[in-house]
Amino acid sequence: MEQPPREQPKFILDGMLGSLARWLRLLGFNTLYYETQSDDEILEQTEHRILLTRDKTLLVRAQKHGVMVINPGSGLIQEMLQHLQDRLRICFLGDPNQSRCPQCNSHLKSTTRKEIQDRVPKKSLDRHHQFWQCLNPQCGKVYWQGRHWTRIQQTLDNLRIPPKEQ
Ligand SMILES: [Zn+2]
Structure with missing residues (x-):
């Protein structure tokens, strides 16, 4: 029997992750991001969303609220995308x-x-x-699809595909 397609994850990002937010949107993911939101405001909007933050205090608070939270790391965009791809077993495709x-x-x-x-x-x-x-x-x-799109495509091409679920 065919598996129904898994629902795309939705994200909410804290104010430090603006460039990752723009990338996730470009890659087709429903992504909330407000530069000046407080931690309380973020936690109010996490329903059905995966919280991405590097802030340890917010991370712990979110976990206590039962929110799925991931620290994408502090590296380059490519490393953060790789981390998310591995962790969530999704594949980022550049489909405009x-x-x-x-x-x-x-x-x-x-x-x-x-x-x-x-x-x-x-x-x-x-x-x-x-x-x-x-x-x-x-x-x-x-x-x-200007020159920036070529760079986006190169970044995606450099990601390792996660192993298939058994
Ligand atoms: Zn717009």
């Missing part, structure tokens, strides 16, 4: 159609050049064919 907005965590929609032509520098407009726009009307940010 699954991405969430790194700024606001909303879903993105694929869009046409015509729709966003006044919002993107001419050079990028000429060079790229695919664009995505944030569905949150207050944000509406437009994305395309």
Whole structure:
């Protein structure tokens, strides 16, 4: 019998992990992150979310609340992603159609050049064919696969695939 697909983990990150938050959103994970939240505010929002923090006090408090909490380590993004991939047995794939907005965590929609032509520098407009726009009307940010995407892909390619569950 086929296993039903496992639900994607959702995350909440403390204020120190801004760049990891943007990465997780880009990789398609529902990720809450507010720069100035207090520990109490974070703990109030952990329902059904995995808390990522390097803060030992918050880590212990979260564990006492029965929250799943992971310290992603203090290394480079690649090391933190590797840690999460191994620990959660997930595989980070760079699929821009699954991405969430790194700024606001909303879903993105694929869009046409015509729709966003006044919002993107001419050079990028000429060079790229695919664009995505944030569905949150207050944000509406437009994305395309520029040079940063090549770096993202390289980082993901360097991750070791976790061993399959038996
Ligand atoms: Zn957005």
